[in-house]
Amino acid sequence: MMATSQRFAMAVQSGAKRRYSLWSSLVMGALLLLVTGCAWQNRDQADARQSPGRGNREAGPIVVETAVARRGAIGEGLTYTGSTEPRQQVTLRSRSDGQLLSLAVDVGDSVQQGQRLGQLDAVLLQTAVRQEEAELAARQVEVSQARTLVADAQTQVEQARATLQQAQADADRLQSLADQGAIPQQQAELAQTQRRTAEQALRSAQEQVRTRQQAIAALERRVAAQQAIVNQAKQRLTHTVLVSPLTGVVLRRFVEPGDLIQPGQEVLQLGDLRTLKVRVQVSDRDLGQVRTGQSVQVQFDALPNQTFTGQVTRIAPTADPAGRLVPIEINLPNPNNKLGSGLLARVQFTRLAPTLVVIPEQALAVGADTDAPTVFVVTKTDAQLTVQPRPVQISQQVEGQVALTTGLNPGERFVIRSNRPLRPGQVVQMSLLSES
Structure with missing residues (x-):
């Protein structure tokens, strides 16, 4: 009985301790919430005083x-790729037909303006020139003969004029005698008839001179026309000689000696490499960074350790409607012909003034x-x-x-x-x- 009472008392005491511990935890939690709430309220009021209307979650300046x-x-400088080509490029074509007898230059050779490069067979053209010259000489002889006839006609005119003067004097003298009754009137009338005949002869001689002078003019025009034909034949003869139209380099050779050449056929392609031309296609978005006269830096894969300076010389007024690319042309000096045609060029446009x-x-x-x-x-x-x-x-x-x-x-x-x-x-x- 006593043991049971002790166990009951101990249980009552343990339960009282657990209730006290729970109550103490609840009281401490309530106090902590109260303190935290006051702290947040003070912080919000301080923030509101510092910057009204900012809200309760921001603090400080x-x-x-x-x-x-x-x-x-x-950005970096604009860089585009293009290719080189001669500043001036010409295709030398034959202006005559015939067999190519010789061609003195090959690809890569330097040529000078006016230099003789090749020769076509000129036998037929030389024969044609001689024939036309012979025809010209014959017509010149005709002119000389006509001038001789004119000179003869002019002599006849002078004789007719002298005869007329004599007939006029005789008619006047005989008419005066007839008026005085010294000679018959019939004799005076005969003298007047001879005077009129002399006048007619003079007019006929003068007309013959004019006709022969007109013939000379016609013959001279024929001579001039024949002279033009001779000149054309000689000009065609000069076409058998192939001459360089510029100072540059042979880029391509299309024919060989022995080939039969037709008028207009390509023989050589020549280019002036002293100044190169680089063409690039620039996007229309970058066109504002490109100006005529602007300096550019150009590099080549063939010469990786060298940089060349060029200048923008032309900006096309129209762009490619598909790619919106604008063609740009750049002049690039080429001392000693170090660079060739068709090389890949990497062009970097320097920045314009900001x-x-x-x-x-x-x-x-x-x-x-x-x-x-x-x-x-x-x-x-x-x-x-x-x-x-x-x-x-x-x-x-x-x-x-x-x-x-x-x-x-x-x-x-x-x-x-x-x-x-x-x-x-x-x-x-x-x-x-x-x-x-």
Whole structure:
């Protein structure tokens, strides 16, 4: 009985201890919640006093990293590939027909303007020239004969004129005697008839002179025409000699001695390699970085350790409608003909003078709830730094850099990044990383 009473007392005591421990835990939890709530309330009130309307989850000043806007260029220099060709290139064609007797040059040989390069068979043309010259000589003889006849006719005119003068004098004298009754009137009339006959003879002789002079003019025109034919024959004869039209290098050879050549057939291709021409196709997006007269750097796989300087001489006014590529022509000096035609050229266009403001891409729309490109500009107001959003217009965007055409002026300070979103008129503090 006594043992049972002891066990009951011990159980009652243990239960009392467990109830006390649970009650103590509940009291401590309630006190902890009360203290934490007061702390959060004090923090919210402090935040509200520092920046009204920011909410209860932000604390402390907004720190921003800033930079100063400057003009500049973005990206690397533009690089395009093209091929070389002679500045002047001519295909020498035959202007006559015949067998090619000789060809003195081959591919790679240098030639001078006016140099004799080859010879065609000229026997037939030489025969034609002699025939035309003989015809010309015959017509010149005809002219000489006609001139002799004209001279004879002119002599007859002078004789007829002298006869007329004598007949006129006789008629006048006999008419005066007839009027005086010294001779019969019939004799005076006969003298007048002889005078009229002499006048008719003079007119006939003069007409014969004019006719023969007209014949001479016609013969002289025939001589001139024949002379033109002779000149043409001689000109065709000169076409049998192949002459270089420029100073340069033989690029291709199309025929060999012994071949039968037709008029217009290709014989040689010549090129002036003292100055090369490089053609490249530039994208219309990069056309704003190319100007006539702009210097370019050109490299060749054939000469990997050398760089040549060229100049943009022509920009095509139209682009390829399919690829939107614009043909560009570049002049490249070629001293000692070191470079040849058809080489792969890598052309790097040097940057033009910077005219646009360039900023980091991350500076666009810092904390702005808008789809339009925006930059926050920093201004100083009442000894405080505030920010205002400003819309900008983008020209180019390359490798994290943005070129602006409008919206930001050189020298203005703008926000690159901030630790919290920004709003118009927000008071900010510059970080140590900001540009001084």
